[in-house]
Amino acid sequence: MIEPVQIVKERRDRALNALLAEVPYVTFLGMRFDRRGDELTAILPFRETLIGVPAPPAIHGGVTAAFFEMAALIELAWTSTWTRMEAGEALPALPRTINMTVDYLRPGLPRDAYARARVVRFGRRYASVHVEGWQDNRERLFAQATGHFLMPDGA
Amino acid sequence: MDDLERARHFIAVIPHCAALGITVEDVGIGRAVLALPYDPRLVGDPATGVIAGGAVSVLMDSACGAAVMAHPEARGLTATIDLRIDYMRAATPGQRIVTHAECHHVTQHVAFVRATAHDDDAARPVATAAGTFTIIREGA
Numbered sequence: 001m002i003e004p005v006q007i008v009k010e011r012r013d014r015a016l017n018a019l020l021a022e023v024p025y026v027t028f029l030g031m032r033f034d035r036r037g038d039e040l041t042a043i044l045p046f047r048e049t050l051i052g053v054p055a056p057p058a059i060h061g062g063v064t065a066a067f068f069e070m071a072a073l074i075e076l077a078w079t080s081t082w083t084r085m086e087a088g089e090a091l092p093a094l095p096r097t098i099n100m101t102v103d104y105l106r107p108g109l110p111r112d113a114y115a116r117a118r119v120v121r122f123g124r125r126y127a128s129v130h131v132e133g134w135q136d137n138r139e140r141l142f143a144q145a146t147g148h149f150l151m152p153d154g155a
Numbered sequence: 156m157d158d159l160e161r162a163r164h165f166i167a168v169i170p171h172c173a174a175l176g177i178t179v180e181d182v183g184i185g186r187a188v189l190a191l192p193y194d195p196r197l198v199g200d201p202a203t204g205v206i207a208g209g210a211v212s213v214l215m216d217s218a219c220g221a222a223v224m225a226h227p228e229a230r231g232l233t234a235t236i237d238l239r240i241d242y243m244r245a246a247t248p249g250q251r252i253v254t255h256a257e258c259h260h261v262t263q264h265v266a267f268v269r270a271t272a273h274d275d276d277a278a279r280p281v282a283t284a285a286g287t288f289t290i291i292r293e294g295a
Contacts, residue, residue, distance in 0.1 A: 024198045025207035051170040052217075053232070060171040061235040062216035066209025070199075094200060097208045101239040 015085040016040075019077055022094070026070060029063070033074065038082055042071035042115040051110070059108025064133065068115055068145040069100050072129040075117035076149055093152035095127060100147040108142050111135045120146075127151055158182050162221055172217055175210065179221065185258035187221035189214060192251045204248035208282075211252060211272055212240055215284040218256035219268040223288045228261045231291050236265070238286035246281045250274040256284075264290050 016035055020026050029050075034041040044050070044067045052060025076095045084091065113135050121128040131145040162182040166172050166189065175197070181188040191206075191214045199207025216238055223233040246252050256270035270284040 022201055023207070024196055024201065025209060028196045029209070049170050049174040052172075053234070054168055054170070058234075060169070060213060060216070061220070061238065062209075062213030063171055065212035065216060065238065065240070066207065069209050069212065070207070093202070096245075097242050099239065099241045100208070100212070101237065102235075103237050104235045107234065 011085065015081060015091065016078065018091060019074060019081065023070070025066075026074075029066060029070070031067065031070060038078070040071075040075055040078055040117070042067065042074070042117070044113040044115070046110050046112050053107070056107075057110045059110070059113065061102075061104055061108075064104070064108055064113070064143050065100060065102045065145070067113065068102060068117075068131040068133060068143070069097055069147060071115040072100075072117045072131050072145070072147050072149070073097065076119060076122075076127055076129060076151075079119050079122060080151070095149040095151050098126075098148040098150055100145055102143055102145040104143050106140075106142050109135055113142070114138075123151070125151055158225060162187060162225060165224060166217065166221060169217070171213065175213060177214060177217055180253065182221065182225050185222055185226035185261070186256060187218050187225055188253065188255050189218040189221060190251050190253045193249050198248075200245075203245065205245040206248075206252065208240070208242055211242070211246070211282050212238075214252060214254050215240055215256070215270050215272060215282065216286070218254040218270050219284065219286045219288060222256040222258050222268055222270075223266045223290070226258045226261055226266060229266060229290045229292075233266065233288045233291060236287040236289060238284060240282055240284045242282050243280050246272075246274045247276070252281060253277075261290065266290055 197210040
């Protein structure tokens with residue numbers, strides 16, 4: 001029998017929310033995630049407290065790095081969670097960041113920012129993730145990043 | 156206003172640094188020392204209470220930027236071109252994180268900066284960073 005779509009959606013949103021609720025820093029930044037199937041888009045709604053350069057106002061470079069790192073971590077956890085969640089199993093621990101390199105291509109405007117993380121390599125121990133961030137125009141990235149992560153045992 | 160006072164003022168007017176309670180501990184020619192107090196709102200792993208890597212990124216980017224602004228070749232604005240951060244170990248929960256940043260080379264347009272972050276155990280770094288920053292010359 002085919003599961004009703006609403007049941008599937010509820011289960012997936014519940015698993016994603018459980019992942020996010022684990023991390024106080026996600027709430028501190030005010031980050032949200034838009035889920036379409038297994039695809040996640042991280043959203044950073046603009047707030048005055050995210051500013052790093054007062055005039056002209058621009059998003060703090062460290063905030064961009066933080067936003068990308070969290071987008072990558074949640075994407076990785078989501079990737080390793082997906083099969084378990086669909087099978088109704090417990091969620092694994094979050095991966096740990098080994099390093100992150102961020103390219104700042106243009107200033108972060110006082111607007112909402114979006115990020116999409118792509119798992120380039122997903123191994124038993126290490127993962128490599130690329131993140132692209134944009135604001136008004138998906139084709140004009142304001143920053144991009146590559147990070148390496150240590151996967152938790154049993155991920 | 157001396158250099159330390161100027162740096163304190165510069166960091167104090169940055170809204171995100173104020174939100175995190177980041178303070179300027181020391182500043183010199185092309186170098187800066189910034190500190191981030193422990194705060195449960197910044198936790199990245201509630202199982203351990205360890206601060207999120209992102210908060211350390213903010214501290215390191217701010218310290219590197221402050222070091223560039225404290226360099227005589229760059230009295231003015233700067234922007235990050237690229238920043239790499241290596242996370243060596245989890246910072247001990249409850250302890251503040253201190254970052255030392257210094258410009259190790261400055262050219263006409265680019266400052267090369269390194270930084271180290273540690274908690275109460277200064278002998279074992281929590282993270283290191285290497286970044287490049289723009290030099291914006293007055294009247295250029």
